[in-house]
Amino acid sequence: MHALVLAAAALHRFAAPLAALRPRCAVACLNRLLLEPSECAGDGTATLPADDPRTQHVRVVLRARDGASIRAGVLDRGSSDEATVCWLPGGADDPPGLRLALGEPSRLRPAERPRIDLLLAMPRPLQFGRLLPMVASLGVGTVYVTAAAKTEKSFFSSHLLREDQAAQQQLRAALAGDTAVPRVVVDRRLRSLLRDRLPQYGRRLVAHPRREGRDARTVGEALSGLASSQAAIDAGEGQDGAGSGPRVLLAVGPEGGWDEPAELELLREHGFEEVTLGSRTLRTDVAVVSLLSVAHASLG
Numbered sequence: 001m002h003a004l005v006l007a008a009a010a011l012h013r014f015a016a017p018l019a020a021l022r023p024r025c026a027v028a029c030l031n032r033l034l035l036e037p038s039e040c041a042g043d044g045t046a047t048l049p050a051d052d053p054r055t056q057h058v059r060v061v062l063r064a065r066d067g068a069s070i071r072a073g074v075l076d077r078g079s080s081d082e083a084t085v086c087w088l089p090g091g092a093d094d095p096p097g098l099r100l101a102l103g104e105p106s107r108l109r110p111a112e113r114p115r116i117d118l119l120l121a122m123p124r125p126l127q128f129g130r131l132l133p134m135v136a137s138l139g140v141g142t143v144y145v146t147a148a149a150k151t152e153k154s155f156f157s158s159h160l161l162r163e164d165q166a167a168q169q170q171l172r173a174a175l176a177g178d179t180a181v182p183r184v185v186v187d188r189r190l191r192s193l194l195r196d197r198l199p200q201y202g203r204r205l206v207a208h209p210r211r212e213g214r215d216a217r218t219v220g221e222a223l224s225g226l227a228s229s230q231a232a233i234d235a236g237e238g239q240d241g242a243g244s245g246p247r248v249l250l251a252v253g254p255e256g257g258w259d260e261p262a263e264l265e266l267l268r269e270h271g272f273e274e275v276t277l278g279s280r281t282l283r284t285d286v287a288v289v290s291l292l293s294v295a296h297a298s299l300g
Helices: 007-015 053-061 125-138 153-157 166-172 190-197 219-223 230-236 262-269 284-299
Strands: 033-035 045-048 069-074 078-087 098-101 116-121 142-146 183-186 203-207 248-252 272-275
Touching (some): 033 053, 125 284, 142 166, 190 262, 219 272, 219 284, 248 284
Parallel strands (some): 116 248, 142 183, 203 248
Antiparallel strands (some): 045 098, 069 078
């Protein structure tokens, strides 16, 4: 599946119903044409048919001529800002196909994963579908989906979790010029996820509404001074060791927060520090977008 949409379409995606978010034939990319590894030949070229949405975008929207350079990338492999356009001969009534030359694979700029991962208590399926493109646009390395005490079991019947790669297709639909697709890990058992599935992190933060008489720092305060020295990287790297500094895991519970005291204590036992966005109880999508935005700004 593949497609290309520009940044202006992303805002519409965030507010659109789930059906509109589901790409019919495509992976979407913001400001960069995305290619599957299987579409690329060994010489660094990719050939797309005339009816491919990406070909139509390059021809109709970008109006790129032979020899023009456009931004392109190969999923989970790397990107180039100088992919060369070559139009293939078409028939009398048929538009031309497109060949892109990205250069030698070794010359692609490596796909670097964002330093932040997200541990998310499964929200309502419709909300989850709307949230995934926002998460991809803001940037995460891995999304861990789990169940909390307040999570309804029926939420896990979502097609985004049942259908093969459906959640990842949603994430691909809003990559903000990146080529590293966020991973999705589903484990309904929070305890086993915390014990067995998580890599090391420089910081583990759990978001929870502020309660009277209990201190909690903001995300910015908790991440201030997080070193990016090699020693800190070695001590706090997550999967792949990717990124330019120690990795961070943000845990966001269901609306109403994590169960008190059991779940909060469990998270603290596994190295999570409680952080807050204030005393207001936020919708999951609002909390996730706010926390990721502050975290990325704090990490620089």
